[in-house]
Amino acid sequence: MTAQLQSESTSKIVLVTGGAGYIGSHTVVELIENGYDCVVADNLSNSTYDSVARLEVLTKHHIPFYEVDLCDRKGLEKVFKEYKIDSVIHFAGLKAVGESTQIPLRYYHNNILGTVVLLELMQQYNVSKFVFSSSATVYGDATRFPNMIPIPEECPLGPTNPYGHTKYAIENILNDLYNSDKKSWKFAILRYFNPIGAHPSGLIGEDPLGIPNNLLPYMAQVAVGRREKLYIFGDDYDSRDGTPIRDYIHVVDLAKGHIAALQYLEAYNENEGLCREWNLGSGKGSTVFEVYHAFCKASGIDLPYKVTGRRAGDVLNLTAKPDRAKRELKWQTELQVEDSCKDLWKWTTENPFGYQLRGVEARFSAEDMRYDARFVTIGAGTRFQATFANLGASIVDLKVNGQSVVLGYENEEGYLNPDSAYIGATIGSIGSFHRKRFLGPIIQNPSKDVFTAEYMLIDNEKDTEFPGDLLVTIQYTVNVAQKSLEMIMVRSKKSVDVDKNMIPTGNVVDREIATFNSTKPTVLGPKNPQFDCCFVVDENAKPSQINTLNNELTLIVKAFHPDSNITLEVLSTEPTYQFYTGDFLSAGYEARQGFAIEPGRYIDAINQENWKDCVTLKNGETYGSKIVYRFS
């Protein structure tokens, strides 16, 4: 992926409705890869914002997000008012065939009205390019006609369930609307066959909530033990192995089909509209058993299965004739069922519960419900709970046994207050990061009790005296099974000497502070002792390495709070750390309400010949470090 930096972008803006969902989120990735900017509108009725937060880090782009129901004309109009939308890709819609037979009115209301309101706003705001997420379901049983397998776009339509009826009605709407004004509207109707798989990054995929309706997600749940066995509905069809044949398409291939369709609309005669349907399928049918075996191979698990009777309405073969898309859109599938199974398995094992992790909660950090400015809490309901903000990728709160052990503000206002201390913030280089809005986070749960939260900042320091494009990644790892602090011991008394203006002299001096070798810790009293100085971890180390990420973690500070009985140990890969007793806090905090341990490079290193190599970052180089706060 090209690290194309957002601040320089002058791209066309694509409104992606339903962009938090399965196919929508994969299409956002491809759109950004192809130089588009995306705005996502989604009512989150069947998805979560976390997929969009992940997309931000995955694509290294901010993705403006609106939680809005398309039926809410006023809410949706905000998007058109705030962004110059160039085209729309419309995924939003209820999509479960089975559910649609239970609650058809909701399907009609949501899918049709949502689309009509969207089209009305497009008309009002002169947006004419529209890619519609239709479905091969509109064909119904194509086997009832002669010579219609593989299914060409000309096959008569005849959906057999309410979900299919809504897709069909919307295709009619688009055709009628195009016919009402053939000069302006440009409609691409994409009829999907069976989308499967996940993004190869393992970061986005189909969120397996509820009982999956489709073969692949079902198998994945059997593989991770959430379902007992796979049911195969009939093995007495007239196919290679007796199971029905379907056309499976990797979701990334499918997403790319949308880019091809959008580009087709963009390249189309400027003074002419169109409304045209394209099948998006591989053209290659796979039987249920073939897919089963591919998934077993990818997962390394022999899934238990049971063959039961045929399902009403199932037919032998529904395979796409994808020739029109190949000819006109210059698009065809590139990935195989095997790839899909491999990527699905990666997604499943790395995200066994999809996006929504137990103990992870988010809240809006301001009244305006900005999704890109949430406070995310990890370990909610456990003995160790950490809260982070997009603003500054800051640590907002750490709670040990329900007790906060760091200073933090209740909401963004606190952090944005110009008087506020740099509390909990990622400081960064010249233009401090503490009020910059980070992308993400990607929150994952790689093993029991361990959570990671990754934030990213694409920073353009053009206007500073240290120009350059910075890509900053902050990864917090929280182990909620393990778990402060007014007595302190440090690794070494050695500290950077400063003159009366706090400018380092280049020398190292000893401070009056207890070390690990001391018999008693230094007690931090109500006023004394006061520290705001840079301790050196290893007096003899050469400060040459820019990237200390791979250095050994060294214990640098131990602190203990006798009342709460909490102990903090700080470990770091950095050569120094600032220790500040918080004697001059502001913006709601009193002096010495907290202290700060800030691992980093030698302060003012840039101006000291011996130290400056450790902070001079050349183009392409990486600067990094690790810090561990261990509570017990």
Add this chain to the structure above:
Amino acid sequence: MTAQLQSESTSKIVLVTGGAGYIGSHTVVELIENGYDCVVADNLSNSTYDSVARLEVLTKHHIPFYEVDLCDRKGLEKVFKEYKIDSVIHFAGLKAVGESTQIPLRYYHNNILGTVVLLELMQQYNVSKFVFSSSATVYGDATRFPNMIPIPEECPLGPTNPYGHTKYAIENILNDLYNSDKKSWKFAILRYFNPIGAHPSGLIGEDPLGIPNNLLPYMAQVAVGRREKLYIFGDDYDSRDGTPIRDYIHVVDLAKGHIAALQYLEAYNENEGLCREWNLGSGKGSTVFEVYHAFCKASGIDLPYKVTGRRAGDVLNLTAKPDRAKRELKWQTELQVEDSCKDLWKWTTENPFGYQLRGVEARFSAEDMRYDARFVTIGAGTRFQATFANLGASIVDLKVNGQSVVLGYENEEGYLNPDSAYIGATIGSIGSFHRKRFLGPIIQNPSKDVFTAEYMLIDNEKDTEFPGDLLVTIQYTVNVAQKSLEMIMVRSKKSVDVDKNMIPTGNVVDREIATFNSTKPTVLGPKNPQFDCCFVVDENAKPSQINTLNNELTLIVKAFHPDSNITLEVLSTEPTYQFYTGDFLSAGYEARQGFAIEPGRYIDAINQENWKDCVTLKNGETYGSKIVYRFS
């Protein structure tokens, strides 16, 4: 029509959406004839409340009316909250095929969402019976299939325009909804062929606004000179006379089909739902020329016509196979094209501009937008303008050359104020009518400059000492081409004598007032003379006739106002009139701000042996009179 009185009704309530429209209004008549009560909901986007006001007088029933768009869930829910709806007949919807190809989004939005919201509310309020106004348009070109003319319900559907697509989508919605809960929903889908004609009363019909799309309304407009000639699109079809064959159905027959369908749903197995389609057509095709000749005969006019080329999309023959309706609904058409033409011609000639007459305006008489309590003004913008209220069928205002010549209140509050004088009111019998709400009005324009406004009251006087069901009709006739008064002359000085308690003694005495024979009129000064007495028109007449309607109109009073130069002449068929100089007005009016001429029977006649026959109304008898106020 049975004069079934509303106050006694315990009928089932049918919600008729679009009940102000062409087919809806005719169906309301049939529903009430069949013992149902109706509530009408209509957004009046293509109709007017005046049709409902007429329906009230025509059916002698109050028809609660809601101006509400079905897409407005909250507004529509009020209807379900305020009435115990038993079933719904759903006409509301945009219906112009041509327009639908121009603005398809509005059609989809309005027709589909309106229906979905309606069904959602039915579900919420446990209303399960639903008759849907579909259209033969859903068949599209049935001639493309073999053996599908006449068209049976089994014919494959394939609408060819957005209007038809919305009907088709709604049929799918109903089928899907029924399938989601087969025990409760009872859906009748009625596919209309070509509705024509009007109600034989001439009071309701198709409002011919804009250029009519259909043959009959177009011919009617040619007949009254609003269009130059009729165009016949093709006379080279393979039919009897070369013009295409359609299935025309009289709107009253069509309306009756709805009653048949509703009764079918009501009689259906209680524990079982259904969703079934019925064609409503005659089964007998007529060519364009046949209809043309029938209409020429009915109107007595040889309409000019021109044959032009075939119209795209037209086919030879679209005739219904109505067997299913006949077999299952026990319904078939009874009227012929000739009846339709006759009734259409009556409607057209009696209402050449439909419901909306130039110079007739209405406003709400209170803040709550009650349609049944409007103030209607006739002659707006002319030199003579009269305003009437449903409340008391009162005269609210008469303006001569812009000057009000009667007292009246600005809004209903004034009339409902218990202190208010009986100003402008129809007084009626014991339970005075002045605060009773009349049905209607029917406003018509029978000849240039002449308008009539007919109000009706169905009054049950059960709790009075004069019991009985009264049907009261008030008809105001306003001649706006012809046109206060402080000098007065009267026909006769003879007046009913009263004792000091104002109770008539039975004698007649002379008053001090100028008669037509006087040389000078009596001047009504600021305080004197004062009158509040009953003058006798003809001392020698025998007061025996209850119904004076056919009596000769006699000039009884002349009054003249020197400042405004307005003269009033009052003519009446009544034997006496009260003349009151307004010395004790109240509720916003000062003494002598106006005077009253109140033609009527001898006051307190009921208690006078000589006079009581003229006010004792026996069952089946009619009581009536005429009054003319002539301004010049």
